[in-house]
Amino acid sequence: MxxxxxxxxxxxxxxxxxxxxxxxxxxxxxxxxxxxxxxxxxxxxxxxxxxxxxxxxxxxxxxxxxxxxxxxxxxxxxxxxxxxxxxxxxxxxxxxxxxxxxxxxxxxxxxxxxxxxxxxxxxxxxxxxxxxxxxxxxxxxxxxxxxxxxxxxxxxVLDPGYLYTGELPRAATIINEPVPRWRITGTDLLAPLSEAAPIDVYGTGTEGVHTALQVPPERVCGAGDFVQGRLHGELARHRVFVHTPRWTSLGLSVIEAMYLGMPIVALGTTEASASIPADAGIVSTEPDILAEAIRQFIHEPGFAELTGKAARHWAQANFGxxxxxxxxxxxxxxxxxxxxxxxxx
CATH class of the missing domain: 3.40.50.2000 (Glycogen Phosphorylase B;)
Incomplete structure (x- = not known):
């Protein structure tokens, strides 16, 4: 050779x-x-x-x-x-x-x-x-x-551009196979968090997630798996991105959400606390704090927009x-x- x-x-x-x-x-x-x-x-x-x-x-x-x-x-x-x-x-x-x-x-x-x-x-x-x-x-x-x-x-991560509108007073998350992976991906946390705002769950195997959680689809909606370009556009319409894994590696989805200009609410496990700064959103191991953060972003769209812009700047500087x-x-x-x-x- x-x-x-x-x-x-x-x-x-x-x-x-x-x-x-x-x-x-x-x-x-x-x-x-x-x-x-x-x-x-x-x-x-x-x-x-x-x-x-x-x-x-x-x-x-x-x-x-x-x-x-x-x-x-x-x-x-x-x-x-x-x-x-x-x-x-x-x-x-x-x-x-x-x-x-x-x-x-x-x-x-x-x-x-x-x-x-x-x-x-x-x-x-x-x-x-x-x-x-x-x-x-x-x-x-x-x-x-x-x-x-x-x-x-x-x-x-390839920069998809600043696409955030936050026009939907809803949260979004990405979890592949949320029911089989359950506590690993923090799927069980979606039910209490959805009391703060409806959550749309994107990814493979999401269609029946509301049934497994025993909540109506108006609160937790399995949105299905989209091609990347369409997915980015759909995510960016939501007011806030939620990241719930207990024990997986840092998902590229949360980095992509920051690139889109979305504010982040994340469970403070694995690499999340080191990868999501305070001005990009809220990171905590207390579900009640996460729910309150979701509620605040939903009701204060201007604050959500500013936080999302800070998240985008961080992603550009650290995940280029x-x-x-x-x-x-x-x-x-x-x-x-x-x-x-x-x-x-």
Missing amino acids: EAPTTDPNGAAGPLNVLVWHVHGPWMTSFVQGKHRYLVPYDGHDGAPGSEWARGRCDRPWPNAIDIAPADLADANIDVVVLQRPKELDLVSHWLGRSPGADLPAVYVEHETPREHAALTKHPLAERTDIPLVHVTSFNRLMWDNGRCPNTVIPHG IDEFLSRWDRILADSVETHRALPTR
Whole structure:
């Protein structure tokens, strides 16, 4: 394999990057880079792929192409970006090369530990040949990373523009599969919070959420899953954005809401308190305080607008796409160069 090209500053030129479509919003940002992104796809003629080879799912991702697993062995891949433990085995099976040993690899951890945070070892904890990238500092702190080299690359988001109107005296939130995930995503909190204002819940599997909560749909309405462009417009019509997860990584949805210019009311867990400043909204672990904040934003649209503008400025300064891509360029280039420097086996 030829070495990747470099510019005078030492940055690697475009690479062929094997990466799975796991988290659509994160992937949307990741593939904005300068590389060529190969996305496993085992469907046919536009049919959906499997969990382990979804492909692009018709998303307008620049520089990303679907590739059949059977074609990967002959593909010129410079580095693989892993996101789930099983992908380690898939690389070995599909490419006949071991990630870390035969092929440069980076592992992205999107989630918090599923079990005890103080005691859970990361699947890569005993490996030193594959760097581990956490998407939040909270995730990095909660996982036992062991000997694995690790860092944090915070989320970067494409700016959808300032779209906020706040014309609807309602709250909005995004929760995928809110009923099965229930307490993890704070779905149970929607019922008491909806006493302050009606809440529209966007995302997959939201249609029956009011039934599970035992409240009328006028209070909690499952709005369904929208394409991103339409979703942004719908969210921005709402007076306030509510973020309720108890134990998930920081959702890109709350960052997107800040970019739109929405004031934020968020449960003060995981990375939320470090990612949402006081002038961007209210962060608390007390549901009564969150409900009062929703009520205040609903009844004071001018205050909601000013708070949302502060949230947008914060998001632009802290979750920009350029810094996100620059940091990824560096770690991909470092992984390739480090692997090239290893003794020939």
